[in-house]
Each structure stands twice: as structure tokens, then as C-alpha cells.
Amino acid sequence: MSDILEKTKVFATDLLTNTLNPKHLYHNLKHTERVVKSTKELLDAHNLSEEENEILLLTAWMHDIGYTKGTVDHEESSCILAKDFFIAEGYSDLKIQKVMEGIRATKRYYEPKNLSEMIIRDADSSHFGQKSYWETSDYLREELSLLGIAEYTTKEWCDANLEMFKKEHQFYTDYAKENWQAGKNKNLKKLVKEKKTEKQIAKKEAIKAKYKTESPDRGIQTLFRVTLKNHLTLSDIADTKANILLSVNAIIISLVLSNLITKLDNPSNTYLIYPTVIFVVFSVVSMILAVLATRPNVTSGQFTKEDVKNKKVNLLFFGNFHKMNLPDYEWAIKELVKDKEYIYTSLTKDLYFLGLVLNRKYKILRWTYTIFMVGIVISVLAFAIAFKFFGPDRIA
Numbered sequence: 318m319s320d321i322l323e324k325t326k327v328f329a330t331d332l333l334t335n336t337l338n339p340k341h342l343y344h345n346l347k348h349t350e351r352v353v354k355s356t357k358e359l360l361d362a363h364n365l366s367e368e369e370n371e372i373l374l375l376t377a378w379m380h381d382i383g384y385t386k387g388t389v390d391h392e393e394s395s396c397i398l399a400k401d402f403f404i405a406e407g408y409s410d411l412k413i414q415k416v417m418e419g420i421r422a423t424k425r426y427y428e429p430k431n432l433s434e435m436i437i438r439d440a441d442s443s444h445f446g447q448k449s450y451w452e453t454s455d456y457l458r459e460e461l462s463l464l465g466i467a468e469y470t471t472k473e474w475c476d477a478n479l480e481m482f483k484k485e486h487q488f489y490t491d492y493a494k495e496n497w498q499a500g501k502n503k504n505l506k507k508l509v510k511e512k513k514t515e516k517q518i519a520k521k522e523a524i525k526a527k528y529k530t531e532s533p534d535r536g537i538q539t540l541f542r543v544t545l546k547n548h549l550t551l552s553d554i555a556d557t558k559a560n561i562l563l564s565v566n567a568i569i570i571s572l573v574l575s576n577l578i579t580k581l582d583n584p585s586n587t588y589l590i591y592p593t594v595i596f597v598v599f600s601v602v603s604m605i606l607a608v609l610a611t612r613p614n615v616t617s618g619q620f621t622k623e624d625v626k627n628k629k630v631n632l633l634f635f636g637n638f639h640k641m642n643l644p645d646y647e648w649a650i651k652e653l654v655k656d657k658e659y660i661y662t663s664l665t666k667d668l669y670f671l672g673l674v675l676n677r678k679y680k681i682l683r684w685t686y687t688i689f690m691v692g693i694v695i696s697v698l699a700f701a702i703a704f705k706f707f708g709p710d711r712i713a
Contacts, residue, residue, distance in 0.1 A: 321408060322374055328402055329378040336385040340463040342456040344384045344391075353377040355443035359436045362492040369433060372412055375399075376419030376437050388464060395420050426485075435489035439497075445486055446497030450504045454478060479508050541664045548671040555610065555678040562607040562685055566600040573597055588707030592699035599692020606685035610678050625649045628659050631666040 333346040356377040360370050379402075383394030396417040403413045421427070422434040429435040444453045458474050461467045469477065482505045488494050573596060619640045624630040625648075632638060632653050638646050653659055 319371060321403075321406060322371060322378075324406060325375050325378045325402070329382055332382050332385050332398075338384075338464075340460060341384055342460040342463070343453060344381050344460065348453070349378060349381055351444065351449075352380065352440050355440035356436065359440055359490060359492055363432065363436070363490070365432075368412070372415045373419065373433055373436055375403075376416050377440060379416065380420045380423050380437070380441065388466065392421055392424050429489055432490070439488050439490050439493040442486055442488075443493070443497060445482070445504065446488070446493070446500035448500070450500075451507075475508060475512050479505075479512060482508060537661065541661075541668070544668055545664075545671070548668065548675060551675055552671070552678065555675065555682055558682055559607040559610045559678075559685070562603055562689060566604045566607070566689070569600045570597060570604075573600075588703045589700075592696060592703050595699050596692070596696035599688060599696060603685055603689040603692065606681055606688065610681040610685065614674075620649070622648075625652050628656075628662060631663045631670075633663050633667045634670065 329349060330346060333349060337345060353374065356373055360373060365373075379395055379399040381391070381395060382398050383391035383396070386394040386398070399416055399420065400413055403416065415433075419433060419437045422429055422437055423441045427434075427438070429438050444450050454474075458469055461469070482501070486501075488498055488501070573593060620630040620632075620638060622645075625632070630638075630649075632646075632649050638649070641649075653663065
């Protein structure tokens with residue numbers, strides 16, 4: 318490597334490593350090194366002079382250093398930085414001019430006028446024919462986003478790349494056409510395939526969205542699911558309330574039996590008999606009602622094939638099939654799922670009878686809580702009256 322090439326490499330590497338905005342995920346040192354490598358490959362295939370080879374390699378190293386000054390008109394910024402560097406190194410004006418012409422030849426939409434310009438343009442776009450194209454493409458998309466230049470959806474980016482492949486980009490040198498075009502064609506096919514896949518996905522999503530909008534089935538299913546869940550939740554709440562009353566009254570009766578009943582044998586405590594009886598009676602009644610509220614009611618558990626054919630039986634409630642054998646129940650379920658109307662009818666029945674059960678539970682619970690509350694009040698009053706008018710002091 319010549320002295321000027323080595324110095325240029327060090328200069329460009331330092332700029333792109335230490336000065337370049339880290340948001341440049343694509344136009345960075347890695348990209349420049351790839352362009353230099355591709356330039357060497359193209360030069361090996363062409364019989365150019367040492368001077369032309371040197372100028373093209375210098376161009377490859379310098380063509381993107383202008384990104385350190387910003388993205389706008391970066392080629393001209395690269396030319397200015399390169400010119401200042403080469404003048405300081407005592408490089409000839411004619412060669413500097415040729416390097417600058419090569420840098421300007423990398424501008425987008427530029428049509429090369431000679432072989433040197435064809436080589437540098439092919440080297441700059443060599444990634445189109447390489448397996449690394451997909452990685453570099455993703456980096457470029459992210460770079461544009463980070464720098465606030467453009468935002469692309471996956472579909473938009475795919476479309477932009479297809480436009481570039483089909484209408485804008487082409488390899489100019491014979492070597493690139495023979496050795497890199499095949500790789501570009503493979504990448505193009507993959508892009509087209511991705512495009513088709515995206516279209517299919519979009520079409521499926523559109524159909525699914527249309528189905529969700531137009532078909533009432535989903536809404537009906539949601540209605541039944543939510544309503545059944547609410548009914549079951551309310552049933553659990555009722556059972557919990559009944560269990561609380563059972564526990565409280567059981568504790569009350571235990572305390573009465575262990576503390577008050579044993580004292581009633583004493584003649585001096587006879588005034589406690591009536592309040593205690595009232596207290597216990599109300600507690601027992603509350604317990605009985607709480608048990609009635611939670612007591613299960615199981616039906617016959619059998620059905621006939623005629624019941625299924627006439628849609629008279631609700632196969633979703635265990636009380637209608639718990640005594641049936643498995644083959645008969647499987648047959649009945651198969652008949653059920655064949656008929657959407659039968660399914661909705663069964664769900665409706667399930668909701669209706671759950672509602673009836675809830676109505677019964679909550680009615681009994683209301684009476685239970687009322688009786689418990691009234692019983693507590695009357696019992697406390699009875700004990701107070703007994704102590705006041707019939708207590709030990711009064712007897713004495």
C-alpha cells in the first residue's frame with residue numbers, strides 16, 4: 318500500500334470512528350470498508366494503471382466522510398474534506414480533482430461517464446448483490462429513522478427497495494454484471510416474495526376484520542360468556558354470604574350453649590331463660606335459611622334421544638345428564654354442535670335457570686339477614702329488659 322493510501326485510510330478511519338454521529342448505522346466505517354473491498358475486487362478484474370487504481374481507492378476511502386458534517390449534500394462535504402487533506406499531504410491538484418469527480422459520481426441518480434466512475438458506483442452499491450444486503454438494509458432504515466429523515470413501515474420499506482431494485486439501480490461494469498447480478502436477482506426474488514406474503518397477511522387481516530364487523534356470532538358469544546360469568550360470580554357471592562351467616566350463628570349458639578345454658582339451672586338465673594330462648598331461636602332460624610339458600614337441587618339426570626331431537630333438554634347443565642352413560646352423552650353433544658340454534662337455545666336456558674336459582678338464593682338470603690338482624694335486636698332488648706325488671710337485685 319502506497320504512503321498516501323495508508324495516510325488516507327488512517328484519516329478516514331479516525332473521522333468515521335471518532336467524529337461521525339453514532340446514529341449513522343449504515344453510512345459508517347463498516348460501509349466504507351466494504352466499498353474499499355469491493356473497489357479492490359473490481360480493480361483486480363480490470364487492467365487499469367497504478368495511478369487510476371490509487372485514485373479509485375482514495376475515492377472509496379473518502380466518498381462518505383462528508384457525513385461527519387451532516388447528511389445534506391454530504392458528497393460536496395466529502396470533497397471539501399478530501400481536498401483539504403490531500404493539499405496538506407502535497408498530493409497533485411490533477412489527482413485531487415479526479416478523486417473529487419469520483420466522490421461526486423456516487424451521488425444518487427448520477428450516470429457514470431467513464432470506467433472509473435462505473436467502478437466506484439458499482440463498489441458503492443455492491444451490497445445489492447450480497448447476502449449482507451438484508452442486514453445493511455435494516456441498518457439504513459433505522460438510520461433514516463434515528464436521524465429524523467424518514468419513517469418507513471415494513472410495507473413502505475419493502476416497496477421502496479423494490480422500486481430501487483427494479484427501476485433505479487443497475488450494475489455498470491461487466492465484472493459486476495457477471496458476478497454480482499445473480500446475487501441481486503436472488504435478493505429481488507426474496508423482496509417480491511416478502512411483498513406477496515405481506516399482501517396475503519394484509520388480505521387475511523382485512524377478511525378477519527370484516528368478519529368481526531359483519532358477523533354477529535362473536536358478539537353473541539361474548540354476550541353469553543360475560544353473562545354466564547356474571548351469574549356464576551353472583552352465585553359465589555351468595556354462597557359466601559350464606560357461609561358467613563352459618564359460621565356466625567354457629568359461633569353464637571356454641572357460646573350460648575357453653576355459657577348461658579349451664580347457668581339456667583340456678584333459680585337465680587331463671588330470668589335469662591326467655592332472652593336465651595329468643596336468641597337461640599333466631600340464630601337457628603337464620604342457620605336454617607342459610608342452609609336452604611345454599612342447598613343444591615339436583616334433577617333426574619337423564620334424557621332420551623327424543624328429548625335431544627326435539628331440543629327439549631339442556632345438555633349444558635349437569636343435572637340433566639349425570640346419570641347418562643358416556644356414549645349417549647357424546648352422541649347428544651354431537652347433535653348439539655351440529656345445530657347453532659340448538660346451542661344458543663341451550664345457552665339461553667342455562668342463563669334463564671341460573672337466573673332463577675340466583676333469584677331464589679338472594680330472596681332467601683335477604684330474609685336470612687333480616688331475621689338475623691331482627692333477632693339480634695330483639696335478643697339484646699330481651700336481655701336488657703330481663704336484667705332491669707327480673708334481675709337478681711329485683712328479686713332480692
